[in-house]
Amino acid sequence: MTDRTEIEQIVERVVSQALENHIPRLRDELVRRVLEELPQEAEATAGSGDGGAANLLKAVSAIHAGTSQREILRALLDNTVRYSGRGALFVVKAGAATGWQGRGFTQNGEDTIKDFALNVGLGASEQALRSRLPFGGSNSEIDPEFISRFGGSADDRLLVLPLVLKEKVAALVYADAGLETGGKMDAAALELLVRATSAWLEVTSLRKQAQKEESAEPAAEKPQSAPAVQAAALPPDPFAAHAPKHTESVPAPVPTTPVEQEQPVAVAQAELIAASAAAAAPAPAADPFASLSPEDADVHRKAQRFARLLVDEIKLYNQVKVAEGRKNKDLYDRLREDIEKSRGTFQKRYGNSVAAGADYFSQELIRSLAEDDPSIMGANFRRN
Numbered sequence: 001m002t003d004r005t006e007i008e009q010i011v012e013r014v015v016s017q018a019l020e021n022h023i024p025r026l027r028d029e030l031v032r033r034v035l036e037e038l039p040q041e042a043e044a045t046a047g048s049g050d051g052g053a054a055n056l057l058k059a060v061s062a063i064h065a066g067t068s069q070r071e072i073l074r075a076l077l078d079n080t081v082r083y084s085g086r087g088a089l090f091v092v093k094a095g096a097a098t099g100w101q102g103r104g105f106t107q108n109g110e111d112t113i114k115d116f117a118l119n120v121g122l123g124a125s126e127q128a129l130r131s132r133l134p135f136g137g138s139n140s141e142i143d144p145e146f147i148s149r150f151g152g153s154a155d156d157r158l159l160v161l162p163l164v165l166k167e168k169v170a171a172l173v174y175a176d177a178g179l180e181t182g183g184k185m186d187a188a189a190l191e192l193l194v195r196a197t198s199a200w201l202e203v204t205s206l207r208k209q210a211q212k213e214e215s216a217e218p219a220a221e222k223p224q225s226a227p228a229v230q231a232a233a234l235p236p237d238p239f240a241a242h243a244p245k246h247t248e249s250v251p252a253p254v255p256t257t258p259v260e261q262e263q264p265v266a267v268a269q270a271e272l273i274a275a276s277a278a279a280a281a282p283a284p285a286a287d288p289f290a291s292l293s294p295e296d297a298d299v300h301r302k303a304q305r306f307a308r309l310l311v312d313e314i315k316l317y318n319q320v321k322v323a324e325g326r327k328n329k330d331l332y333d334r335l336r337e338d339i340e341k342s343r344g345t346f347q348k349r350y351g352n353s354v355a356a357g358a359d360y361f362s363q364e365l366i367r368s369l370a371e372d373d374p375s376i377m378g379a380n381f382r383r384n
Contacts, residue, residue, distance in 0.1 A: 055082070056189055060196045069201065076173070076197045077103050083186040083193070085153070085178020088113045092129065092169050095120070100171070104178060105150060112150070119143040120172070128160040129169055134191050135160050142174075154181045161194045165201055195319075202316050206309060296354045303346075303355035307364040310342040315369065322369065325376070331369060332381035339365065359383060 059079035066072035073089060080087030086104030090097035097120045102113030120129050123141035128134060136159045139152030152158075153176035163171040175190050177183030289297035315322055318335055325331030332339060346361040362383040370376040 056192065059189075059193060063193065063197050064200050066200070067204070069204070072197060072200055072204070073171075074101070076193060077101055079193055080173065080175055080190060083184065083189040084159075084175040085180070085183035085185065086174075086176055088174045089163070090116075090118050090120075090172045090174065092120070092171055097125065097129075097172055116146070116149070118146060118172070118174075124158065124160040125172060128162045128172060132162050132164050132167075132169055134162070134187070134194075136187060151179050153177050153185075154179055154183060155185075157185060159185065159187055159190060161191060163194055164198050165205075199316060199319075202312075206312060206316075210309070299350075299353050300355045300358065303350045303353065303358065303360050304364075306349060307346055307360040308368070310346055310361065311364045311368045314338050314342060325369075325378075326371065329376050330378040332377045335369075336380075 059082060062079060063072055063075045066075050077087055077089055081103040086102070088102035088105060089100045091100050097118040099113040099116035099118065102111055105111060105113040118125060120126055120143075122143070124135040124137040125142060136157065138156045139147055139158065142152075142158055142160075155177045158174065158176040161173040161175070162169040163173060173190070173194050175185060177185040287297075289300050292300065314335060318338060321334045322331065325334040343361055350356060350360075366372060366374050366377065374381070
């Protein structure tokens with residue numbers, strides 16, 4: 001008779017194959033949901049500039065056609081300049097913002113925005129970084145060195161939009177109408193493109209995580225040290241390969257997720273960063289499943305990961321509702337349908353397992369959705 005572990009492996013393989021088949025449909029659903037969440041002003045704008053909603057939909061689809069972080073971000077910048085005169089993406093790391101690529105900032109065939117250190121301690125950049133919301137302003141509300149080097153917008157307007165991943169600002173997108181009078185800048189369309197990019201980067205990150213866990217499954221029976229188990233449980237950093245050259249500090253540094261870069265980091269610098277991180281890292285927590293049998297511990301870990309993926313999906317598709325629910329402390333009422341649907345999915349898979357009593361799904365709702373504050377879920381929230 002086939003043992004339980006083999007059955008679980010078969011089920012997980014079939015689920016992964018089904019997810020692969022549904023990725024194109026998932027892209028369409030993402031486009032639809034992003035459009036639904038946009039304010040009415042964005043819908044009105046989508047019917048005007050640059051061909052209207054049809055072209056805007058094509059721009060979002062081009063972003064969702066990307067299969068790597070580099071392809072996705074390049075598609076974002078390529079389509080940014082359909083709704084602005086100039087556009088640039090700045091990687092945010094340890095409170096510093098470094099130019100990655102730009103459009104409209106080319107001189108003598110070279111992208112002059114690359115590696116430019118943008119001061120994010122003032123003006124629209126500081127507000128966007130701190131609030132995780134788009135901020136517009138005049139030329140006086142951006143780094144003076146930026147204006148000196150690249151010139152200011154002819155109409156004295158600019159926009160800075162945060163690219164948010166896992167609730168942290170990974171990059172800032174700068175846009176303006178360009179150096180010539182009469183240039184265009186459609187703020188609503190630009191916000192949609194950046195939101196669509198954030199959502200798709202989250203999806204690709206979760207997809208790679210699921211694939212990595214599936215490929216690592218045969219090795220799960222081998223004993224691991226506590227640090228190795230802890231590292232495997234963390235979601236992948238979608239921009240882990242990028243380390244900007246400039247690391248100037250600013251008055252209020254904001255820890256963020258880094259973005260990939262085109263040039264490798266110098267060996268000495270990489271070793272220094274690794275040594276500093278190792279020195280500052282807290283001691284690994286004890287394995288909470290050490291007292292269990294290897295088989296039971298494996299089920300508990302899988303249940304935790306599955307609960308995390310379900311809650312991440314809820315957050316991904318309902319970013320506006322999550323923000324409003326946290327503010328008004330009625331998160332459960334706003335997300336009741338999604339929460340109960342995901343709870344049912346979790347129960348079908350682990351409700352009759354050794355992990356059933358741990359209630360990992362409710363724990364993850366409070367930890368991730370409510371930021372460890374059960375009151376944010378509201379009076380109607382139930383744990384099981």
